[in-house]
Amino acid sequence: MRAIQITEFGGPEVLRVAELPEPVAGPGQVLVDVRRAGVNYADTHTVEDSYLSRSSLPMVPGAEVAGRTGDGRRIVALTDNGGYAERAVVHEAMAHDVPEGVSDEQALALVVQGVTAWHLLRTSAPEGLKERLVEANGGRKVDVVLEMTGGPVFDASLAALAPFGRLVTYGMASRVPATAVRAEALMGRSRAVVGFWLAHCLGRPGMYREPLAELLALTADGSLKPQVGAVYPLEEAARAHADLRARRTVGKLALDTTR
Template sequence: MRALICTAFDQPEALTVQSVPDPTPGPGEVILQVEAAGVNYPDALMVMGQYQVKPPLPFTPGAEAAGVISAVGEGVTHLRVGQRAAAFTGTGAFAERLLAPATSVMPLPDAVPSDVAAGLPLAFGTSMHALVDRAGLRAGETLLVLGAAGGVGLAAVMIGKALGARVIAAASSEEKLQLCREHGADETVNYSEGDLRERLKALTNGRGPDVIYDPVGGDLAEPALRSIGWGGRYLVVGFAGGGIPKLPLNLPLLKGASLVGVFWGEFARRDPRANARNLARLLGWVADGTIRPLVSERYPLERTPEALRALLERRVTGKVVVTP
């Protein structure tokens, strides 16, 4: 089969497509014939050796995929050959076939196409875990989403609306903000123009947002945290802006607020049943149209480095996928 191979921790452009042996499922494993694989920021960090997990070299990047099960290993009873499914494996998805533990695979309803499903586990799983499990977001509360037009950001906008929140989407251009409005944002803020704190103060009548979803970090973190409402929850999701902020700890004290870490991958490993419940709820929302995930571009396997570069340069809206 063909697979994208990382032979050294380097820039995405160093990745190459190679012919490798077909995988064979062992006990408790399945083979997924990959129809689409989601492209995520951690994939790029992993390729460059900047992620908290460093796979042994050489390896095939790609954390999530969707397609059709082509083989099942001994002991797998809840999945069958020919069944449509999605999987989150952390690595291996940028290939024609993916070896996956059966516990990481979820069947797909016919109403959810593979390119949409391929982008659900990480981006939507992260946002679901963040807003439901970590923030306890309630109907009627105000949610601020930073980096709202990106993969996890747009997922947070849609999930926030599905949960009944008032959603303020913040992004760096009017084009991105229009996309957020099309996917349910009630209010928008262009943080490349004007004062973020003053805009949030005006939009919340001085109260501030109840929950802040931050996958960006960098220079946006402190003004956002200074804007949070009393008893608010600040979700630390990632640092796509490039810098890990150093926040004054008097700020959560003065607002009775909480800084809450979000590490979906570890949550999914430690509590797979709770993660499965979240993903099943998400699939239901996608199937009935409550949530409309955006797949903005599809890349062939050979152009995966381009997709990763676009992600690193924050030129991506919604989700992009690789179609081996």
Template structure:
């Protein structure tokens, strides 16, 4: 069976095409012929063997077929969206039934893959962690990315009063505006506070969704208002924030929270009301997941290189 795997840890170059045994479904599992597989930043971290004491730990046994999400069909022809702990970069994979959701033909494979990890992340950032209230202001970092573009749209769907997007280029900022942001600004740390406050008509903000960390997170804290919430769900800058202290959180009455979707899926499964809502919004075109590019499975390393090089927008898809 055709698959992409890695036999040592490293960069995108360690991904190689291989012929591997076809998986066998056990009790409570379904064998899925893969139509498309999603690419996630977590795949890159896993292949690199990074964060051995963090969320992507422990290092996986080698050789290993990465990939956490697939669209495909079961033996009976039914179309599914599914979360897998491993094995998505392949012609076929096995998915636990609790992590499978029926997928209508009207929803494209790339759209569906975008709302699984990234969409569920955006939904829970706003609903479960930040607990957004109607009329609140929301700042979304990296708003042209897979999670960010969906967070902008969901913030609008959930009744945000003003949505401020940050992105690294004019093109990406224009995309964020198309997705419903009220303002789009440069997200660099220098001058961050002034740009955000200006975009929010001089007022502090209520919610910030951050996947960058480091100096950007430090600057973002300076823009939170009373009872403001910053939710961190990544650190693409690979820098540590330095401005967080218990006394500051108390004095300023602000909250810094973290979120990672994988433990939630491990506990509850990928299915459920949140994913059903996301797919329904997509089918009704109230939610427009951004598909940034499609690659043949053999070009998986190129997809990773493009993601690392910040040359992409939205969801990247592999086609076996």
């Protein structure tokens, strides 16, 4: 099968097309005929080995796939890398049926970004928190900030918080660390900083499948419209990463493994 494989860590230039053996599904796993592979900003960290979880070589990157199983089910799934390929193995627990009316690209926009947004608003910033904070603070300044850039943006966001405000950090797209947060600085204005990583939800019943089911249903009935971006041929994975890192893209990016 065709796949994108890396044999060294680095930037987009290390993403190369290779012919590899087809993966074999083990117990509790299914083999997916991949139609679209999601491109996530986290993939750029994985490829250079700067992500929260460490990478090993050689590796086929890509943690999001949409396609069909051998019995004809149309699914979207998370996988332990291996997604940038014509076929991938996924754990059954991480696979979710895609309803009619939802495209592969829309499903890929929901499986990581969508579920992350769901948890940022409902888990890390509890429902109703904004109203309680506004009431406690007299309606002034910022109550909740969802921040994924890091560096000066994190620092400025924290400084903008009102008393009892909460900053939820879920990424470091700038690759620049934020200034260390001191406990006394948080106490001095009764502020809170919360970290979020979707990986911690995957092993907890209800924290992955239920939010994704809700988001897919909302998309199917037209209530939610995921922002879909460019679709690149598989062999142009390096260009997709370069465009993403250069901030030239809008919406969910995907690789078309059929061309």
